[in-house]
Amino acid sequence: MDQGNTTFLLISAALVLLMTPALAFFYGGLVKAKSVISMMMLSFGSLALIGVLWVVYGYAIAFSNQPDSVVGQNYFGIPGLVGIRTDYIDLQGLLTVPEGAMFPPLAFVGFQATFAIITVALISGAIADRAKFGSWMVFAGIWATVVYFPVASWVFNFTLKDGSVVGGGVSGWIAAMGVIDFAGGTAVHINAGAAGLALALVLGKRIGFAKGLDKPHNVPFVLLGAGLLWFGWFGFNAGSELAADGVASLALINTIAAPAAAVLGWLIVERIKEGKATSVGAASGAVAGLVAITPACASLDPIWAIVLGLLAGAVCAIAIELKFKLGFDDSLDVVGIHLIGGIIGTLYIGIFASKVGLIFSGSFEQLGKQALAAGTVLVFSFALSYVIGIIIEKTMGFRVKNEDELAGIDTIVHGEEAYEMA
Numbered sequence: 001m002d003q004g005n006t007t008f009l010l011i012s013a014a015l016v017l018l019m020t021p022a023l024a025f026f027y028g029g030l031v032k033a034k035s036v037i038s039m040m041m042l043s044f045g046s047l048a049l050i051g052v053l054w055v056v057y058g059y060a061i062a063f064s065n066q067p068d069s070v071v072g073q074n075y076f077g078i079p080g081l082v083g084i085r086t087d088y089i090d091l092q093g094l095l096t097v098p099e100g101a102m103f104p105p106l107a108f109v110g111f112q113a114t115f116a117i118i119t120v121a122l123i124s125g126a127i128a129d130r131a132k133f134g135s136w137m138v139f140a141g142i143w144a145t146v147v148y149f150p151v152a153s154w155v156f157n158f159t160l161k162d163g164s165v166v167g168g169g170v171s172g173w174i175a176a177m178g179v180i181d182f183a184g185g186t187a188v189h190i191n192a193g194a195a196g197l198a199l200a201l202v203l204g205k206r207i208g209f210a211k212g213l214d215k216p217h218n219v220p221f222v223l224l225g226a227g228l229l230w231f232g233w234f235g236f237n238a239g240s241e242l243a244a245d246g247v248a249s250l251a252l253i254n255t256i257a258a259p260a261a262a263v264l265g266w267l268i269v270e271r272i273k274e275g276k277a278t279s280v281g282a283a284s285g286a287v288a289g290l291v292a293i294t295p296a297c298a299s300l301d302p303i304w305a306i307v308l309g310l311l312a313g314a315v316c317a318i319a320i321e322l323k324f325k326l327g328f329d330d331s332l333d334v335v336g337i338h339l340i341g342g343i344i345g346t347l348y349i350g351i352f353a354s355k356v357g358l359i360f361s362g363s364f365e366q367l368g369k370q371a372l373a374a375g376t377v378l379v380f381s382f383a384l385s386y387v388i389g390i391i392i393e394k395t396m397g398f399r400v401k402n403e404d405e406l407a408g409i410d411t412i413v414h415g416e417e418a419y420e421m422a
Helices: 003-030 033-062 105-127 133-156 185-203 219-241 246-274 279-293 302-319 322-326 334-352 365-395 402-407 409-414
Strands: 075-078 082-085 159-161 164-166
Touching (some): 003 105, 003 219, 003 279, 033 105, 033 133, 105 185, 105 334, 133 185, 219 279, 246 279, 279 302, 279 334, 302 334, 334 365, 402 409
């Protein structure tokens, strides 16, 4: 076992887990003061529920059919249905390590758990200020089971054989056909963005929905959340190499360059449109750049990462206005940032990725593969999310009562207030 790579993977997992509380701060600062607890609880609820489901059966679904040499030899449960790898758990205190293993399989299990958690939490931004906590938890559990775990299997469950990427059945088919998605542009961001759009349509608009109606109640929270998200994203992107090597280093520098450029791109558009460059715009631009670089972080030269960041920041700054023109209430711009940013980053690979992109190869083949993967995940996630959301709304109800929304859902749903007045 390589202790260096093991340490790297464990630290990366911890960084990615931090992203969910960071998201809670980011989202919490953007909503009204009387719904900040409710908003943050959607993230913490996701962390709790998906953390358990991943260990019980999520990993078994997402990473079934892996050979013993990759994920270890001991398994508790039924592969493909329920259970988890138990390698390196020795009740006698002895460590068992397969020859040549880079890290314990359980380290990989934990790393991937944090991806599942943050993906579900991202969706919640689309339904801020109006969702029941219990209904959200039901949605989160069902969505993770029937959408995220299978999509994660399509994208992340692959093995390398003779230098080629091989999937087993539907497992790893996106990677096996040559799609490049290093850290989850499709499985995480397009997936969550499409689900957010579906739920925004199911729950409908907030009372008085209009441009400029609701201002962020705590801008420092937004900046704190964005900063912590950026910090955690180094584990997200560089950690996806699963080894402390040159590829991880490239992913790290691109995770600096692209979001930094995206901040500039967003602020330029904001200055032209609104006459002012705002701190919330800077935070949103950073997240847009992080989203876009996620699938591409290991396949771009840093200069092309900067171009991607500028593009993503500018386009996402414009895209967040779509909800007002098209009439859907995506409260915290999950669609405009994660869905659009994920699509931009995924397609950009087909043009600018080293060696295989259009400008290097002269072929549209890679771009076609990237578009197929993005479109498939988008349609799959949107369709199932809409159906799940409608069923919950028609049975137990997903949206709070209008009077509760107006009064503030923190006290109604959780019996707490974020700010007690003396």
